[in-house]
Amino acid sequence: MENIVEIKNLTIEFNSRSAKSHRALDGLDLALERGGTLSIVGESGSGKSTLLRAVMALIPPTAGSVALFGKDTAKITTAELNSLRRRCGYVPQDPYGAIPPGLSVIDAVMEPEIIAGVKRTKEERLERAKKLLAEVGLTGERILASRAVGLSGGQRQRVELARALMLDPELLLCDEPTSMQDASTRGEIIEVLRRRTGGGMSMLFVTHDLLLAAHAAQKIVVLKEGRLCESGDSKEVLAAPRHPYTKALLDALPRIT
Numbered sequence: 425m426e427n428i429v430e431i432k433n434l435t436i437e438f439n440s441r442s443a444k445s446h447r448a449l450d451g452l453d454l455a456l457e458r459g460g461t462l463s464i465v466g467e468s469g470s471g472k473s474t475l476l477r478a479v480m481a482l483i484p485p486t487a488g489s490v491a492l493f494g495k496d497t498a499k500i501t502t503a504e505l506n507s508l509r510r511r512c513g514y515v516p517q518d519p520y521g522a523i524p525p526g527l528s529v530i531d532a533v534m535e536p537e538i539i540a541g542v543k544r545t546k547e548e549r550l551e552r553a554k555k556l557l558a559e560v561g562l563t564g565e566r567i568l569a570s571r572a573v574g575l576s577g578g579q580r581q582r583v584e585l586a587r588a589l590m591l592d593p594e595l596l597l598c599d600e601p602t603s604m605q606d607a608s609t610r611g612e613i614i615e616v617l618r619r620r621t622g623g624g625m626s627m628l629f630v631t632h633d634l635l636l637a638a639h640a641a642q643k644i645v646v647l648k649e650g651r652l653c654e655s656g657d658s659k660e661v662l663a664a665p666r667h668p669y670t671k672a673l674l675d676a677l678p679r680i681t
């Protein structure tokens with residue numbers, strides 16, 4: 425099976441003002457097969473967002489390599505990179521900065537297709553955007569016409585997801601896409617993602633919540649301080665975590681007694 429993402433010995437360092445640079449990822453190896461789903465779990469600062477941004481080639485490797493759809497992202501032209509990025513949907517962690525402030529909700533969802541130059545009538549595009557918004561639980565003329573900046577964080581996250589799905593991505597990268605949702609919307613969003621991945625979309629899903637990680641994807645990797653400390657089938661990792669850090673993440677989850 426073809427690897428849609430292949431990361432080899434990836435190290436990413438950020439230069440800080442102090443003398444020592446900070447190593448956010450340290451010699452990481454991982455792969456995602458076409459059609460596969462993988463959750464990346466770890467505490468705050470473990471390098472999860474950095475990893476997603478490196479897959480999108482938004483940060484260059486300090487050492488090692490990232491291949492997206494079989495192409496080393498450091499060895500291709502900007503035009504080639506842009507065409508690979510167009511095959512991906514990216515739901516960034518911060519929904520406040522990501523949506524252009526002047527756009528209405530419906531325009532924000534239609535925008536990726538317009539930028540990509542997808543040929544469709546205005547009516548078809550509108551229908552498609554409305555359908556996606558309904559899929560993520562946003563309906564009603566008032567919400568669709570309102571500016572995205574006026575929405576709650578949870579609603580914006582849902583707009584971001586609809587935007588990311590607009591181009592029918594082969595690979596979806598989600599960075600804590602449910603962090604601002606209540607329990608019931610969180611469940612609905614995971615269902616949307618499951619339907620999509622059931623239809624063949626590959627996915628990288630970032631969360632600090634081990635239970636959610638297992639729910640969202642078939643496989644899990646656990647990151648600690650930029651290093652991979654455990655990986656495996658989601659159900660197995662959840663049932664029998666091997667690394668003490670994974671056990672601590674599991675013990676930290678709230679329990680219903």
Ligand SMILES: Nc1ncnc2c1ncn2[C@@H]1O[C@H](COP(=O)(O)OP(=O)(O)OP(=O)(O)O)[C@@H](O)[C@H]1O
Pocket residue numbers: 438439446447448466467468469470471472473474475517632
């Ligand atoms: N642009 C940057 N410049 C300097 N340091 C950075 C930069 N981006 C991330 N870092 C540092 O790299 C480390 C990993 O950050 P990252 O955002 O990937 O962690 P994370 O696991 O996604 O955390 P969180 O769950 O809080 O989002 C952190 O120590 C962070 O401060």
